[in-house]
Amino acid sequence: MRRWLVLVSVAAALAGGCSQAQDASSIETTARDFFGAVSDEDGQRACALLSSDARESLETGGDSCDEEITKLRLEGGEAGRPEIWGEQARVRMGSDTVFLTRWASAWRITAAGCERRVGEPYDCEVEG
């Protein structure tokens, strides 16, 4: 009975650890692809990685997300270690901070180009 409990605990811990590692990898890839697309001025590819609310926030006054996203100061940089809580995550990309949400089996960016403000939500270039 005790051996069975230990096996189940180890299996659960490994499964949780694997899942966390997969999420971290997926988050880093999404953030890197996003900044890569912006850098390549490929607005369509960058916007495809945004959440629907973030995309819509750029589509004001008849402007399209594809055009607007490349006009923003989004530089990115080296990926930090993602912080994941449930369906939400945050990762630092150089001096930028990116927020993401889980979307089925993938991750979508809810805010990018964010700067920290003490005691307040981050100030973001893109925000849904």
Place this chain on the structure above:
Amino acid sequence: MKRFLRDNGLTLFFLLIMLLALAGQAVSGLLDYNDRAASQGGHPVTLWRYVTGSQFAVDVAENWQSEYLQFFLFIIVTVWLVQRGSPESKALDKQGTESDADQLIGIHAREDSPGPAKKEGFPLWLYGRSLGLTMGVIFLLSWFAQSVAGRAAFNAERLADHRDTLTWTGYLASADFWNRTLQNWQSEFLAVASMAVLSIYLRQRGSPESKPVGIPHHTTNVEG
């Protein structure tokens, strides 16, 4: 089997309705969670993902800790505090841990008394407080689980709002932790106070939680 069900009916009934309520909480909680996720532009989660997540865990743990705290306090406080006329109280002249003869321990133990009741020293001390200690330990574990799951759920909300996350100690000092804790505590304390007072004057025929219907209001420590 029939005899087993009769002999353990009280425990089995409450375990069964607890499981049914927990299942209902899981389904209604999932619908509520996904409704809020949809309003924030999020993707819905599956039932399995929801019941293994922090939101469900904190909702369960915050209720468990308060229930076990209620019983822990009720067990401990009723050693010392009495309520005249209440079947929930011991006799007014029995305040305290009572004599060895009253408690049937040591040389006063009966042949069919539990083993530790016939011993002395630490085993007797521990067994003589095992009910309160167990309730207290389960309370502390549930409260700790609430703090861990609560922090995870709270940090997910903070990230959704594009805010910084909290450390565990930071969460212990947060309004969210204490709001969840105290809103449960106050209802448990009210329920105990209500039971202690209402059972002085009101009766439930046949219930051991009530005095027999014809027992006067001023009679203490008599259960039906």
